[in-house]
Amino acid sequence: MQNNIINKHNIKIYGTGSQTLFFAHGYGCDQNMWRFVAPHFYDNYKVVLFDHIGSGKSDAEAYNFETYSSLHAYANDVEQICKDLNFENIVFIGHSVSAMIGILAAINSPNLFQRLILVAPSPSYINYPNYTGGFDKEDISELIKTLESNYMGWSKAIAPIIVGDSEKQEIEEELSNSFCAMNPDIAKHFAKVTFLSDHREDLKNCNTASLIIQCKPDALAPIQVGIYMHQELKNSTLKVINSPGHCPHLTTPQLVIQAIEDYL
Helix, strand or coil, X not given: CHHHHHHHHCCEEECCCCCEEEEECCCCCCHHHHCCCHHHHCCCCXXXXXXXXXXXXXXHHHCCCCCCCCHHHHHHHHHHHXXXXXXXXXXXXXXXXXXXXXXXXXXXXXXXXXXXXEXXXXXXXXXXXXXXXXECHHHHHHHHHHHHHXXXXXXXXXXXXXXXXXXXXXXXXXXXXXXXXXXXXXXXXXXXXXXXXXXXXXXXXXXXXXXEEEECCCCCCCHHHHHHHHHHCCCEEEEEECCCCCCHHHHCXXXXXXXXXXXX
């Protein structure tokens, strides 16, 4: 049973500490995106890395379009991994869409997670009255239309916006290549689930203590999003870092490491 789930999600475990740091990657990425941050914690923690189904070296055959039509399915996977492998004292560290996946998992299994660390999170990317998500509905519709008609072109165009730092061209290229490495049908489906989701109402149901690491500036999740989440999440701490873009664990990993260390 354990080997099945380990192979299914390409799970890697490092360190032998009594506390588990469970790292979850964002859309279009895989566990390798944590390579500048996770090793820093190997000596003092048990560090768990994995790939969401359909991403990285996970078992793509396990991807079901109906099942993974919402973020709840990904949250269920996270819970299942932690329960099947008997992880304890878990600190969930999720980037971007995985931040919301971690919140949903913590709502479902409040005793499973000790704390949540949310890197560049967003409960909704769409602007609503009294909420700034970053994009108008028309923008998201156009984004979805573009990725459906020309996914490879979309991947190359969106990567610089996500990275947000023109001097990090190698990161832009890596991100674009990561998007392009996914099964295009799965990538398009996961993108729609990510960018069309709205989990603002779920925030008030999460009681797990959390750290919000908000990048400034971030085109995908502007600072208003971090402030909103801090207001809505009980027991939350907001840490704003001067890191342009949406992937600080790749572009400014030391700031992310420091924020995690200070919180822990």
